[in-house]
Amino acid sequence: MIAALKAHAGWLVHALGLARNPLRRPIDRVAAAISVLLLLVALAAVPAAAVFGKTLHERLAERAAVAAATSHPVTAVLLTPPSLSTPASEGYNQDSLTSTASVQWQTGSGPRTETMQVPAGSSRGDTLTIWADQHGDRVPPPPTQSSVTASAIFAALLVLLIAELACFGLIGGTQHLARLLALRGWEREWAFLQRGGTWSQR
Incomplete structure (x- = not known):
């Protein structure tokens, strides 16, 4: 060099x-x-x-700053036990496995239910924190500084x-x-x- x-x-x-x-x-x-x-x-x-x-x-x-001002954390409850799923585009391996479950949280217009990825080892009735916008729709958490x-x-x-x-x-x-x-x-x-x-x- x-x-x-x-x-x-x-x-x-x-x-x-x-x-x-x-x-x-x-x-x-x-x-x-x-x-x-x-x-x-x-x-x-x-x-x-x-x-x-x-x-x-x-x-x-x-x-x-805009994302933080227009969203807030809410507590969601697992309605179903988590189930393992493998993305269709990937072959079977340990890294491609994900745990999904039906999750519900409260909004100003009533409860909202959605199937989403949850931590492995979760159980029905467990709670987790998600972020929702002003309409109650789930959004990604705002970026940290x-x-x-x-x-x-x-x-x-x-x-x-x-x-x-x-x-x-x-x-x-x-x-x-x-x-x-x-x-x-x-x-x-x-x-x-x-x-x-x-x-x-x-």
Whole structure:
């Protein structure tokens, strides 16, 4: 890894003209300019990802606040013993088994009954806490502050990782293409010399 970075850095110094080299070609300068531009983009991606993460955190926090304001926890009672079920899309294995039961909770318009997944080992008459909206319909619990922060950080890091990999991948591809074009140029000129040409005739 370190050797590869040193090789890229050495090539970039040579291509930019920071060290005098009569073998430098125009394609080297073009590739070097593109590499420098991509390096600047990679550096700019760091604060950009931070801004993205901050903005996403604010939006997720707003949604979590709305969810918390429009839902509330209620106590539900198991009406039936839990039964094991296997999703039709999955083969039989221990991880694919789930426990479901008929559950009932009270709403402003009367009792509400629904079949839902329940903890393994539950029994009829057991209670569990679920979240319901203002109409009594079951909804997911609102995200916690820690989950909102974790989601925003993960998304920001993922965006940064993709941007950095894309930039350095393009840098490596650009330099590799420049080397190939330079080698082909040397091969053509060497063949020209072997046919009796001179450097002054290029």
